[in-house]
Amino acid sequence: xxxxxxxxxxxxxxxxxxxxxxxxxxxxxxxxxxxxxxxxxxxxxxxxxxxxxxxxxxxxxxxxxxxxxxxxxxxxxxxxxxxxxxxxxxxxxxxxxxxxxxxxxxxxxxxxxxxxxxxxxxxxxxx
Numbered sequence: 001x002x003x004x005x006x007x008x009x010x011x012x013x014x015x016x017x018x019x020x021x022x023x024x025x026x027x028x029x030x031x032x033x034x035x036x037x038x039x040x041x042x043x044x045x046x047x048x049x050x051x052x053x054x055x056x057x058x059x060x061x062x063x064x065x066x067x068x069x070x071x072x073x074x075x076x077x078x079x080x081x082x083x084x085x086x087x088x089x090x091x092x093x094x095x096x097x098x099x100x101x102x103x104x105x106x107x108x109x110x111x112x113x114x115x116x117x118x119x120x121x122x123x124x125x126x127x
Contacts (some may be wrong), residue, residue: 005030009039010097013048014059016114017083020048020060023099023121025077025091038077038089038099040122060100066092079109089111089120095097 009025021040028035043051052058060066065088068074072094080087080101086109087101104112113119 003029007038009092010093011057011097012057012059012098013052014082014118015048016061016085019083020045021059021082022048022051022056023080023089023101025097025099036077036091037118038091038120040080040082040088040120042122042124042126044126049062057096057098060092060098061087061103062100063103065102066090066100076117078120079104079106080120080122081109082122088117104119 001089006028008024009027011024011045014021014023020043022043023038023040025036025038038071066074072092075091077091077099081088086104086106088104090100090102092098
């Protein structure tokens with residue numbers, strides 16, 4: 001069977017303040033096409049707990065940018081604004097594929113966006 005052109009890449013649950021978000025990367029690959037946006041989807045606490053219990057990893061939230069090293073690829077995906085907080089979002093691939101959120105100031109987020117960084121879309125209403 002041929003490889004599917006659209007798959008889910010990094011996916012994890014982030015707790016930002018008192019809210020939960022599913023952070024998910026959609027990978028679309030075909031000859032001449034490689035698209036891999038990241039989205040954030042608000043979840044209820046119960047949905048987040050169920051997804052974590054089913055094996056979805058928790059999003060890594062830290063203060064410093066992740067570093068690439070042998071066997072680890074780090075790709076900047078864009079800027080996330082959620083629950084009044086701002087983050088640089090990175091896709092980190094090694095033996096796993098996970099999103100890493102790095103805390104940044106509003107000013108840093110605005111500067112990154114002005115310089116061409118993507119805004120990570122957030123679906124704010126829970127399903």
